[in-house]
Amino acid sequence: MTRPQKKSFRDARPSFSDGSSSPTGFLEECLETINRLEGEIGAFVATDEKGAKLAAAEADKRWESGNPLSLIDGMPLCIKDIMETASMPTEQGSDLFVGWRGGRDSAAVAALREAGAIIYAKAVTTEFAAQPARGTRNPWDLTRTPGGSSSGTAASVAAGMLPGGLGTQGLGSTIRPASFCGVFAFKPSFGGINRGGSFDTISQSSTSTFAATLEETWEMARAITARVGGDPGFMGVSGPLEAPEATMPKRVALLMTDGWDRTVDDAKQALADARGKLEAAGVTVVDKNNDDTVAALEKSIEGTIELSGGLNNWDFRWPMNTYAKDMDINGLSPEARERLIAAEAMTLEDYQALVLKRKGLRSSYDALQNEFDVCVTLSAPGPAPVGLKWTGDAVYAVPSSVLGTPSFSLPVLEAEGLPLGLQVMGYADQDARAFAAARAVLGLFN
Numbered sequence: 001m002t003r004p005q006k007k008s009f010r011d012a013r014p015s016f017s018d019g020s021s022s023p024t025g026f027l028e029e030c031l032e033t034i035n036r037l038e039g040e041i042g043a044f045v046a047t048d049e050k051g052a053k054l055a056a057a058e059a060d061k062r063w064e065s066g067n068p069l070s071l072i073d074g075m076p077l078c079i080k081d082i083m084e085t086a087s088m089p090t091e092q093g094s095d096l097f098v099g100w101r102g103g104r105d106s107a108a109v110a111a112l113r114e115a116g117a118i119i120y121a122k123a124v125t126t127e128f129a130a131q132p133a134r135g136t137r138n139p140w141d142l143t144r145t146p147g148g149s150s151s152g153t154a155a156s157v158a159a160g161m162l163p164g165g166l167g168t169q170g171l172g173s174t175i176r177p178a179s180f181c182g183v184f185a186f187k188p189s190f191g192g193i194n195r196g197g198s199f200d201t202i203s204q205s206s207t208s209t210f211a212a213t214l215e216e217t218w219e220m221a222r223a224i225t226a227r228v229g230g231d232p233g234f235m236g237v238s239g240p241l242e243a244p245e246a247t248m249p250k251r252v253a254l255l256m257t258d259g260w261d262r263t264v265d266d267a268k269q270a271l272a273d274a275r276g277k278l279e280a281a282g283v284t285v286v287d288k289n290n291d292d293t294v295a296a297l298e299k300s301i302e303g304t305i306e307l308s309g310g311l312n313n314w315d316f317r318w319p320m321n322t323y324a325k326d327m328d329i330n331g332l333s334p335e336a337r338e339r340l341i342a343a344e345a346m347t348l349e350d351y352q353a354l355v356l357k358r359k360g361l362r363s364s365y366d367a368l369q370n371e372f373d374v375c376v377t378l379s380a381p382g383p384a385p386v387g388l389k390w391t392g393d394a395v396y397a398v399p400s401s402v403l404g405t406p407s408f409s410l411p412v413l414e415a416e417g418l419p420l421g422l423q424v425m426g427y428a429d430q431d432a433r434a435f436a437a438a439r440a441v442l443g444l445f446n
Contacts, residue, residue, distance in 0.1 A: 003140075004139040004140060004158050004159050004160060004182070005160045006157060006158065006160050006163075006182075006183060006212035006213075007029070007030065007033070007160040007161075007162070007163050007212055008163055008211075008212040008213050008216065009026065009072065009074075009075040009076075009163040009164065009212070009216060010071075010163075010212075010213055010215055010216050010219070011213070012026050013071070016063040016068075016074065017063065017066070019064070022056075022059075022060045022063065022064075022074075023056045023059035023060055023063065023073070023074025023075075023118070024053070024056040024057060024059075024060050026056075026074065026076070027052060027053065027056045027074075027076050027118065027120075030076050030120075030161060030162055030163075031049070033159065033160050033161050034161045034162075037139070037159050037161060038161065040137065040142060041136065041137050041139055041142075041155050041156070041159055041161075042124065042135050042136045042137060042152075043078070043121075043123055043124060043136055043151075043152040043153075043155045043156040043159070043161065044078065044121040044122060044123055044124065044152055044156070045081050045089075045091060045122050045123070045124055045152070046081075046088040046089055046091075046121065046122040047088075047120060047121045047122075048087045048088055048119065048120060048121070049120070051087050051119070052076060052118045052119070052120040055074075055113075055116075055118040055119075056074060056076075056118055058116075059073050059074030059116050059118070060074070062074075062116065068116060069114070069115055069116035070115035070116055070117075070219075070223045070226075070241070071219045071223065071241060071242060072112070072115055072116065072117045072164075072216075072219055072220055072223050073115065073116030073117070074116055074117075074118060075116075075117045075118060075163060075164060075216075075220075076117075076118040076120045076162050076163065077112060077117050077118065077119060077120060077162060077163075077164050077165050077166065077220075078120060078121040078122065078123040078152065078153055078156050078162055078165035078166070079106075079109055079119060079121070079122055079123060079153075079165065079166050080122075080123050080125050080129070080149075080150050080152070080153050080165070080166050080167045080168055081093060081122040081123055081124065081125045081152070082125050082128070082129045082149075082168060082198055082199050082200045083106040083108060083109060083166065083168075083197060083198045083199070083207075084102045084104055084105060084106040084109070084197040084198070084199075085105055085106070085109050085119060085122060086101075086102075086103060086104050086105045086109075087119060088101075088119075088121075088122045089101050089122070090102060090122070090199070091122075092125070092127070092128055092129070092199050093124070093125040093126050093127040093128060093129065093134050093149070094127050094128060094331065094332075095331040095332075095333075096323060096327050096328065096331035096332070102197070104197065105197065106195075106196060106197025106198050107194035107195070107196035107197055107228045108166060108193055108194060108195075108196075108197075108198070108207055108224050108228065109166075109197070110227075110228065111194070111223065111224040111225075111226075111227035111228040112166075112220075112223065112224060114227050115223040115224070115226075115227065117220075117223070120162065121152075121156070121162070122152075123150070123151070123152030123153040123156060123165055123167075124136045124151050124152030124155075125148070125149045125150065125151060125152065126148045126149040126151065126391065127332075127333050127335070127336055128199070128200065128316070128320075128336065129149040129168055129170065129173060129199075129200040129205075130149065130312070130316070130335070130336070130339065131148070131149075131333075131335045131391065132333055132335050132389060133145065133148055133151065133388055133389055133390070133391050134151065135388055136151040136152050136155050136388075137155065137388065138155060138158075138180060138181060138384050139155055139158045139159040139181065140158070140181065140182065140384070140418055140419060141384070141386075141418065143386050143387070144180070144383075144384040144385060144386050144387070144388075144418075145180065145384050145385055145387060145388055145389075145390060145391050145392055146158070146177050146180055146181050146384065147172075147173075147176040147177030147178075147179070147180040147181065147380075147384060147391050147392050148173060148176070148177060148391030148392075149167075149168070149173040149177075149391065150167025150168060150169070150173050150174055150177050150208070150210065151177060151391070152165075153165035153166065153167045153177075153210050154167070154177035154178055154180070154181040154183055154185070154210055155177075155181055157181070157183045157210045157211060157212060158181035158182055158183050160212075163211060163212045163216065164209065164210055164211035164212065164216050164217070164220055165209075165210050165211075166207060166208070166209060166210075166220075167185070167207075167208045167209070167210055168198065168200050168205055168206065168207050168208060169187045169205065169206055169208050169397070169400075169401055170200060170202050170204055170205035170206075170308070170312060170401060171305070171308050171309075171312065171394050171397070171398050171401055172392075172394025172395075172396075172397030172398050172401070173394075173397075174186075174187045174206075174208040174210070174397070174407075174409070175187055175379045175380075175396070175397035175400065175407055175409045175421065175423055176379065176380050176391070176392055176393075176394050176396075176397045177391075178210060178379065178409035178411070178421055179378075179379035179380040179397075179409050179411070179419065179420055179421030179423075180380060180383065180384035180392060180418075180419065181384070181419065182411040182418075182419030182421075183210055183211070183212065183409075183411055184210065184211050184212070184213060184214045184216070184217050184408070184409065184410065184411060185208060185209065185210045185211075185217060185408065185409045185421075186208060186209045186214075186217035186218060186221055186406070186407075186408055186435070187206055187208045187400060187401075187406065187407045187408075188206050188207070188208065188221060188230075188237050188406050188431055189206070189235075189237070189404060189405060189406045189428045189429050189430075189431055190204060190206055190234075190404030190405075190428065191206075191230045191231040191233070191234030191235070191236070191404075192206060192207075192221070192225070192230050192231075192234070192235075192236055192237040192406070192429075192431060193206065193207040193208075193221060193224055193225060193230060193231075193236070193237060194207070194224070194225070194228040194229055194230055194231055194232075194236070195207055195231055196228070196232075202311070202312055202315035202316065203311060203315050203355075204308065204311065204312075204358070204401050204402065204404065205401075206401070207224075209221050214243070214408065214410065214435075214438065214439060214442055215242075215243035215439075217408070218243040218244070218435050219241070219242065219243060221237050221431075222237060222238075222239065222240070222241045223241070224237075225237045225238065226241060235429050237431045237432075238431070238432065239431065239432030239435075240432070243435065243439065244432050244435050244436045244439070245436060245439070246436055246437075246439040246440035246442075246443055247433075247436035247437060247439075247440055248281060248282075248283065248437070248440040248441075249283055249372075249373035249374050249437045249440065249441075250283065250284065250373055251283070251284045251286070251371070251372050251373055252278060252283055252284065252285045252286070252372060252373060252374055252375065252376050253285075253286060253287070253291070253293075253294045253297065253368075253371075253372040253374075253375045253376070254271070254275055254285050254286065254287040254294075254375075254376050254377065255287075255294070255297070255298060255301075255375050255376070255377040255399070255425075256287065256288065256298065256377070257298070257301065257377060257395055257396055257399065258298075258301070258302045258303065258395065259378075259381045259393065259395030259396055262381050262393065262395070263378065263381040263382060264381065264382035264383075264415055264416065266382070266414070266415035266416050266420075267378055267380075267381060267382050267413070267415040267420055270378075270413040270414060270415055270420055270422075271377070271378055271413070271422075273413075274376070274412075274413065274422050275376075277444040277445070278376070278441070278444065281444055285376075286372075293368065293371055297364075297365070297368065297375075300361055300364060300365075301361065301399045301402070301403075304361075304398045304399050304401075304402045305394060305395060305398050307354060307357060307358065307402060308398050308401060308402055310346070310350070310351070310354045311351070311354050311355070311358065313339055313342045313343040313346065314343055314346050314350075314351040314354075316339065316340075316343060317340070317343035317344065317346075320332075320336060320339065320340045320343065321340060321343075321344070323336075324337070324340055358402055361402060361403060362402075362403055362404055362428070365403045365405070365427075366427060366428060368427075369427050369430075373433075373437055374424050374425060374426050374434060374437045374438075375424075375425040375426075376422065376423065376424055376425075376441070377396055377423050377425070378396045378413075378420065378421070378422065378423060379396055379397060379409040379420065379421030379422065379423040380392060380393065380396055380397070380420065380421065381393050381395060381396060382415050382416065382420070383415045383416050383417075383418035383419065383420060384418060384419075396423060397423070399425070400423075400425050403425075403428070404428045405425050405426055405427055405428050405434075406425070406426045406427075406428075406430070406431040406434040406435070407423055407424070407425045407426070407434075408423065408424045408425075408434065408435065408438040409421035409422070409423055410422045410423075410424065410438060410441065410442050410445070412442065412445040422441070424437060424438040424441055
């Protein structure tokens with residue numbers, strides 16, 4: 001393949017206002033790219049081209065009259081196939097649910113439709129948004145994984161087939177594939193986007209946005225939360241509907257995490273170069289080698305993959321046990337069956353201990369708000385691995401899941417000639433503040 005080229009809906013919006021183009025024209029450009037590339041990438045499990053064209057025609061009328069429903073009115077999107085869509089099946093990456101339809105939209109999808117967005121496709125996910133992978137290829141190198149579990153969403157945006165889409169993250173399922181595929185992604189605070197109708201509602205999963213530009217990740221998220229909010233009982237992502245202006249952080253903690261020893265040299269150098277850009281811009285950057293607070297933070301987040309693994313196993317004890325008992329257990333992958341065995345070996349007390357540990361970590365991290373504006377680290381320990389069975393190492397992505405914080409992957413770094421994300425992590429329920437910092441950091445690379 002030639003070098004992938006992302007396609008921005010935001011950049012096209014002025015042409016809708018002046019009449020030189022339209023959402024229908026934009027959709028047709030996307031369809032041409034999809035027809036050319038989807039056969040080798042395999043990003044989608046279902047599409048609704050007829051419905052997409054009808055929705056685009058309605059968006060045309062609104063833009064022509066000067067009354068778009070939102071900033072994403074007419075934006076073609078894909079939805080990770082873990083979220084319900086009335087217009088297409090929701091198969092959850094599982095052989096047990098091939099062709100299954102719930103007959104309704106998930107909360108986030110319903111909100112997107114209310115905002116005028118075009119729901120074009122269901123994007124490939126791993127089984128139950130966990131593992132194993134389901135065959136999507138990385139547009140940068142078809143022999144490599146796009147990452148998971150938001151595999152299809154990340155790959156479709158990277159290839160320029162669509163300008164954006166929804167994913168989720170319970171471990172590293174947004175930040176990691178965004179890094180591997182070289183796209184922008186926003187993993188909100190825990191509870192930031194309403195997860196009603198999503199089948200990965202484990203206790204630290206977040207619905208997330210992928211897009212060709214950083215600004216679009218925000219505009220998609222706010223278009224949703226303006227209509228359905230966050231999870232019940234949570235504040236939800238708030239702030240301006242349009243992307244917040246950049247605010248350069250004054251003091252930044254640079255994190256190496258316990259993945260540093262398995263990080264490739266190119267990635268380490270890329271992070272060092274990013275630090276240099278921050279410092280040249282007048283930002284104070286500290287790390288565990290010269291700041292005791294950062295050293296303590298680094299120590300506290302060691303083993304977060306193992307912590308998350310235990311939490312996620314118990315969280316999926318149901319419905320996995322009913323799938324094994326009430327459905328055909330042979331429809332579960334060996335990985336899913338192993339996960340169920342591990343879950344059933346746990347006691348409630350085991351789970352409670354993990355929940356209490358996570359609660360303590362979140363409290364300790366929140367207390368750092370006056371110490372550091374944001375944390376900066378890599379999104380992955382290197383480029384996308386060769387092979388399609390493993391979705392890659394989540395070690396850099398999982399801390400934001402455990403801590404419940406907003407996190408952004410900026411596709412501004414490179415390792416071994418392939419994309420690598422720079423991650424900017426903020427504080428829970430302060431998504432707009434984190435976005436403003438991420439936008440400022442991004443500006444150092446433009």
